[in-house]
Amino acid sequence: MQKRKIIWIIEHCDIKGTYPFERAVTLANLLQDESVILFVKTTNQQLIDKLAQTGLNIILFERFTELKKKIREIEPHLIIHDGKDTLVEQVEMIRPFCSTIVHFDDFGVGAQLIDCHLVALFGESHEDSHVHELAGSYAFAVPPNLEKVAYEVLETPDSTIKGELPHIVVAFEDGDNNNLTYRTLRHLTQLHIPLKISVAIDDDYKHDLDSLKLMALSRKNTVIVQNSDALLQLMPQADLIICNANYTPYKVAAAGIPCITTAQHDNELNYAFTREMNGFIHIGLGRKMKQSIIQNAVMELLLHEQRRERAVRKQRNLEILTNNEILKNLLLDLAYARHNMAHI
Template sequence: MIPIDGQEKKTIAIHVSRSDGKGTYPARRAAMIANTLKEEANIVFLCGDDSPTAPDGFNTQAIGSGSSSLSKALLTLKPDLLLRDSGSTSQEEVEKIRQLVPSIVHFDDFGDGGKGADLVFQTLYAESNDKVPDHYVVGPESFFADEEVASLKQIGLRRDRLSPLPHLVISFGDDDAGNLTYRALRHVMQLQIPLKVTVLVGERYRHDTGTLRMMALGRRNTTVLEHPHNLAELYASADVILCASGYMPYEVAVMGIPCVVLAQNDFELGLAFPKEHHGFIHLGLGRKIKQSSLLNAVMEPLLHEPLRKKAIARQTALGLGDGKDAVCEAIRYCLEYPKRKLGKQAGKEPSDVLH
């Protein structure tokens, strides 16, 4: 939706806040959407106390913490559309916002507030037999990769064999509240096979990195890398990845790399994507994992070529990573045909754009 010359651009407000240990992907996703739509609309990032830094080149408006601060900011800004990625929301909160904003789009909202939004992209999803509301788009198809990951799409299919020294990458996201990084490395130290191990530490990791480095000194070819690092390149260099079960498995599936998954918390444990039929080895809650189970899972794709190829084939067959165009087209539709703007003809459901 490119405005006609002289016609005032509509305004999109974007609010992202850290929630449920989701790491950096929500911020990166918001930046990709903003950069795609910036010539068509005025985009303002609403930044609260728990928001990541807004991408360069965009207007920002500081808000406090809590739903009332967001409502006050929306009352002042009067955007045409609110794009929100802030975890689970409440019905009462969203009903108030509906009186202020013509169109509301949520990402990965497991709360009752999603029912009051006009469109919800549920990229993260749980197994459920309940009927999904018509305005929910549920499934991995709405995932889209950043340029670095996209440039390495299906790299696993292009490898005929393992690296001369098989490479394990351990990555538990931006903060790793439960310190699964330490638990995983402690167990991996017991592996007796020749193996290169790279441990990635996120920007908000609050545990002792010195302990990790001391452990790494006790095993050959073991390295601890602190932020910043190029996640995509490091993932692509791996023969097997050990990671959390949030957004990281989606990025891994785009590239096609055998992957062992540990849930960081009960929220992640309930997510349905990183399972065996999609090419992953899911071991459940990381804090309960037994050493023998973890080591067997890591060695499986390294020692059994047919299992490694099967995992890669299942991941790459999903065809993930290209959802940005469909997501942005749906946002454009919500902007052009708001549910609560008088004088507009009611069109088809915006979620229909993706089906």
């Protein structure tokens, strides 16, 4: 049978960060038996350089209108869009040249016109979704570096404190516009119990590092870890992770680590994945975070082993590490027109 021609369109979106690019690369690598092209829009040169090293067919673009001619020439069997929310006009422009269009986490009006909408960042009302919408934790693709770390953590399934001191990892990815990293660390330094604290700083962190380092110096066993994969580096040693409520909690759940989440902005406040049913403690909007609330959540998890065990069990029951196979098969079914979305 003829190879399917699959096009990915990935546009950078500040509030969703760089994960949509990771998801596209992860799934494109799984579909290499087909003919796959990634159309990429971003001004992040570091990200562009990283994508260039994947060996995938990457084409940069600046305006969505540039894609019309290219897509018409390719005649793809499947178009997948990720990152920025879409407009009706964007979908209408490419619809005549492809029979099947799939979007990930698209909260724009363009999502109403597509064939399949896969949603990891679902809200409380996702059970009343449109017929073409598939919302669930399986919409998170697991990058290979995360998969490796998760299996390393899973080798030691015990949820007891790993070292002499409880180890808290603070990790606010996707830019941390409201500097919740600083706010969280300040609250943690006021806890009068022996702790080890590691602060993960990735390439997207936009704020002054000196103030963080100065605060770290004021408390023993507190360090700043700065590199592109800081969270993944720290996960195997973490007893508790404090993070944003976007895609980061999926990374935590893939391994199963007690976790407190707080929203970086109003959009994240609406995402329902980071709730008690999935093993998280969610404390609301980060810029309104009260010291007493985060400290109580930390103490609840550190002092009660059964609470940690329950959190880990709920996360691992989601079986995030099986997601890639689910997504690969679904996308292939759509590319080969094996699915009628009305009957999924």
